[in-house]
Amino acid sequence: MLSAACKESIRAMIYITHAGGERKIIPVKDVAEKLDTSFYFLAKNVQKLVKAGLLFSYKGPKGGVKLAKKPEDIKLIDIVQAIDGLEFFETCLLGFKECSDEHPCAIHHKWADKRRAIYKMFSETSLKEIVEDMEKLCIDVIF
Amino acid sequence: MLSAACKESIRAMIYITHAGGERKIIPVKDVAEKLDTSFYFLAKNVQKLVKAGLLFSYKGPKGGVKLAKKPEDIKLIDIVQAIDGLEFFETCLLGFKECSDEHPCAIHHKWADKRRAIYKMFSETSLKEIVEDMEKLCIDVIF
DNA sequence: TATATTTAAGAATAAAGAGTCTTAATTCTT
DNA sequence: AAGAATTAAGACTCTTTATTCTTAAATATA
Ligand code: FES
Ligand code: FES
Numbered sequence: 001m002l003s004a005a006c007k008e009s010i011r012a013m014i015y016i017t018h019a020g021g022e023r024k025i026i027p028v029k030d031v032a033e034k035l036d037t038s039f040y041f042l043a044k045n046v047q048k049l050v051k052a053g054l055l056f057s058y059k060g061p062k063g064g065v066k067l068a069k070k071p072e073d074i075k076l077i078d079i080v081q082a083i084d085g086l087e088f089f090e091t092c093l094l095g096f097k098e099c100s101d102e103h104p105c106a107i108h109h110k111w112a113d114k115r116r117a118i119y120k121m122f123s124e125t126s127l128k129e130i131v132e133d134m135e136k137l138c139i140d141v142i143f
Numbered sequence: 144m145l146s147a148a149c150k151e152s153i154r155a156m157i158y159i160t161h162a163g164g165e166r167k168i169i170p171v172k173d174v175a176e177k178l179d180t181s182f183y184f185l186a187k188n189v190q191k192l193v194k195a196g197l198l199f200s201y202k203g204p205k206g207g208v209k210l211a212k213k214p215e216d217i218k219l220i221d222i223v224q225a226i227d228g229l230e231f232f233e234t235c236l237l238g239f240k241e242c243s244d245e246h247p248c249a250i251h252h253k254w255a256d257k258r259r260a261i262y263k264m265f266s267e268t269s270l271k272e273i274v275e276d277m278e279k280l281c282i283d284v285i286f
Numbered sequence: 287t288a289t290a291t292t293t294a295a296g297a298a299t300a301a302a303g304a305g306t307c308t309t310a311a312t313t314c315t316t
Numbered sequence: 317a318a319g320a321a322t323t324a325a326g327a328c329t330c331t332t333t334a335t336t337c338t339t340a341a342a343t344a345t346a
Pocket of ligand 1: 091092093094095096098099100103104105106107108111112
């Protein structure tokens with residue numbers, strides 16, 4: 001459902017929120033190390049997050065990235081949209097051209113419900129909430 | 144979420160149910176024509192459905208495929224499992240190694256709910272039900 | 287038996303996605 | 317001003333998935 005790039009981007013955003021939030025600038029290299037992933041791959045995706053207005057970036061020594069908005073104002077759906085786009089929420093599960101209540105496929109009515117619930121969850125879940133939950137549940141950010 | 148192969152396979156199974164069910168043998172060529180898709184691609188996926196025990200196949204003139212079980216006994220999840228496998232339902236949305244209530248990631252608890260609902264829907268929805276719904280709603284099988 | 291028809295199996299090609307690297311631009315520090 | 321650190325951009329390779337094709341095996345029919 002989510003691409004590898006998108007999954008990693010969400011993890012990265014969670015870590016950036018946890019480690020620096022809106023204030024502190026975190027080098028992408030640090031994020032890659034903490035997530036135990038490829039700097040190259042991560043950096044490319046981070047560029048998309050910058051372009052989407054979710055991160056501010058700073059070049060040079062002491063450079064890096066930080067949140068461009070308050071953690072409570074960045075929702076999971078924003079990250080998904082920036083990296084993968086929203087086709088998942090707009091296209092037919094069976095691959096038909098149209099997907100709407102007016103032109104439903106054989107399982108549209110059942111599926112649309114589930115899909116809407118996922119969209120709702122992604123739209124309502126903010127980075128702030130995730131990081132707070134993690135601390136509450138004593139889950140390591142990195143895992 | 145579902146691969147192109149899986150989406151097409153579900154459509155094919157719906158058509159086979161509608162056109163022949165457990166009785167009549169339908170040539171794969173006919174299915175491909177009706178679905179307006181590549182015979183080659185469809186035929187390869189149909190082979191997997193045969194191996195998974197969802198279809199019987201018959202070679203030679205008058206050959207083709209038919210359902211190997213009653214339409215009410217073939218669920219969407221069976222088709223998904225045969226073509227894509229069940230990783231979607233078993234792996235972490237954020238790409239962590241483990242995915243369980245014991246080793247949850249930052250959004251496991253929220254996601255597990257949604258995922259379970261989808262699994263339930265796929266497990267409970269049979270080809271019989273889909274085809275009946277279509278007839279009831281006057282939706283063309285092919286669309 | 288010969289022929290035509292159809293699925294089975296797997297090779298070959300094309301496209302998309304994942305992952306890596308190189309170079310340029312920016313900016314901090316000395 | 318010079319050098320080092322860091323992101324930006326895009327080319328490049330590798331892997332997986334999608335798609336097409338070829339050949340073999342089976343079977344109905346004449
Ligand atoms: S038309 Fe198929 S899911 Fe909406
Ligand atoms: S651990 Fe991430 S969804 Fe289950």
